[in-house]
Amino acid sequence: MSQRIMILATNGFEQSELEEPKSRLEKAGYETVVVSPEDGQIRGFSDGEWGDPVDVDLTLDEATTDTFDALVLPGGQINPDILRMNDKAVKLVRDFATENKPIAAICHAPWMLIEAGLVDGKTVTSWPSVRTDLKNAGGNVVDQEAAVDGNLITSRNPDDIPAFTAELVKQLEAQLANEKSLEDA
Template sequence: MRIAFLMASQGVEQVELTDPWSALVDAGHEPVLISTKPGRVQAFHHLDKADTFPVDAVVGQVQAESFDGLVLPGGVANPDFLRMDERAVSFVRSFFQQGRPVAAICHAPWTLVEADVVRGRTLTSWPSLRTDIRNAGGTWVDEQVRFDQGPNKLITSRRPDDLKAFDEAILTEFPGRGG
């Protein structure tokens, strides 16, 4: 299965990209790094620069229909940059409109708030987003991983410490088992 990973050109929390990516590769899936700009994505370890990763495709040049699911890694800056890019917001919204599964961790639900897709949904995130999620019509819970079945599967987790549970949820809830 092809799984889109959407992120801005900088600000993604590296482990929130690499950990789910590796889990999907190990299960036989094909992750695709999509960004707002071509070239490389600058990842971070919290506030310190980390590695860079090659962009496979630029948002606006790919369609949600080409993917079986979407992963939104966090980092404080990454989802804030994505919220300001209408192409990225539209890409995220398309997954919900088509009923395709979405997984978001840490600060990534900010992008979901901007896409106006949390109304009536229950999700978790980094705790500072709880008011934003509630104001957007969602229900915020403090759980390691949260499944919301809604019209499409939505998987959310709070922080890097939850990555093991987040990865297991992705592998359980995304279509297929790598084929």
């Protein structure tokens, strides 16, 4: 069975920050599942305009961490701002952290990490306007393509998607190797 990655988003996600990691992960052999508070479809945002709709595979009410190996949080200003006000979404992010599963947040999505109480003492990055929030939450903020600290992977913007996705794949491969070595023991 291939590893499953949850992509948690709602209307107003940055189009490229959902679609490109999703495509890259699927091409690498991973199963991706779009989870949202809404069912049906959600619409992205791209270049200051509403973007294309994306099908929702599972609603937030139906989602748990049990059958997932990692979490991707796309950015966009609207998407994480709405999600961080949703207690179930915040709890889900916290649950992934508690289970030490990889959490990859790009652009404005580290707001979700702040809301879930996961930033204090961690090295992180984000879109420039979110960096003060990360510092105020106790994060060590850096300006680089991908910051990795434990199970947290953060990136700044759509230009960082290749590095962002590569770091997530590294963590998924390590997770799989660790599970295999435990089975073989």
